[in-house]
Amino acid sequence: EPEVTQTPSHQVTQMGQEVILRCVPISNHLYFYWYRQILGQKVEFLVSFYNNEISEKSEIFDDQFSVERPDGSNFTLKIRSTKLEDSAMYFCASSDGGRVHEQYFGPGTRLTVT
Amino acid sequence: AQTVTQSQPEMSVQEAETVTLSCTYDTSESDYYLFWYKQPPSRQMILVIRQEAYKQQNATENRFSVNFQKAAKSFSLKISDSQLGDAAMYFCAYRRSINTDKLIFGTGTRLQVFP
Numbered sequence: 001e002p003e004v005t006q007t008p009s010h011q012v013t014q015m016g017q018e019v020i021l022r023c024v025p026i027s028n029h030l031y032f033y034w035y036r037q038i039l040g041q042k043v044e045f046l047v048s049f050y051n052n053e054i055s056e057k058s059e060i061f062d063d064q065f066s067v068e069r070p071d072g073s074n075f076t077l078k079i080r081s082t083k084l085e086d087s088a089m090y091f092c093a094s095s096d097g098g099r100v101h102e103q104y105f106g107p108g109t110r111l112t113v114t
Numbered sequence: 115a116q117t118v119t120q121s122q123p124e125m126s127v128q129e130a131e132t133v134t135l136s137c138t139y140d141t142s143e144s145d146y147y148l149f150w151y152k153q154p155p156s157r158q159m160i161l162v163i164r165q166e167a168y169k170q171q172n173a174t175e176n177r178f179s180v181n182f183q184k185a186a187k188s189f190s191l192k193i194s195d196s197q198l199g200d201a202a203m204y205f206c207a208y209r210r211s212i213n214t215d216k217l218i219f220g221t222g223t224r225l226q227v228f229p
Contacts, residue, residue, distance in 0.1 A: 003158070004158070031215060033215065035217070042219050042220065042221050042222075043205065043217075044219075045216040048215045048216065055215070056214055056215065056216060091158075091159070095215065100164060100166070101209070102149075102161060102164065103161075103215070103217060104161070105151075105158045105159040105160075106158055107156075107157060107158040108158065
């Protein structure tokens with residue numbers, strides 16, 4: 001069964017560094033999402049992406065964040081200058097659209113900012 | 115703003131027994147979708163079951179069923195004949211039916227299954 005994959009599974013970075021989190025959505029899906037979960041807190045929506053542009057973003061998704069679909073298979077989240085509070089689990093999801101837009105999640109990347 | 119509340123941080127059940135996980139939500143919308151996701155330890159979230167608000171009939175998927183009470187804004191998940199593999203975090207999620215794909219999650223309920 002097709003799955004969303006994410007790399008790396010765990011990333012440690014120093015404050016102020018740039019990180020890129022990578023996702024490979026399910027191949028026939030057209031809608032892509034990033035969510036994050038700070039330890040002990042709710043899963044929060046960051047951004048949705050369709051047709052090579054952001055369709056919706058949350059207030060968390062400020063100028064230090066960006067998303068890109070650099071080729072036909074990858075979907076990336078870049079954090080330009082990481083802060084301690086960016087430490088979280090980041091989940092990628094994809095959907096084929098349809099009436100319900102069911103979202104299929106990847107296993108997540110744990111980002112630790114030191 | 116829409117919110118989702120899961121009031122049970124942890125639940126436990128014996129194998130083969132039935133357990134119900136609670137979820138309430140707040141919205142002024144009349145049409146929306148509700149979901150239960152399962153997250154096993156160190157694994158990705160898997161969609162367990164979904165409910166479309168305009169449908170009165172409660173959704174069922176094998177051993178998983180929901181009790182959807184629209185007026186009470188309640189969406190509980192019942193797991194029948196619990197199995198050891200059901201042990202996981204369970205998240206309730208809400209999505210408006212139009213103009214957004216954003217899922218709004220509850221805080222989750224950790225389910226333990228004892229043999």
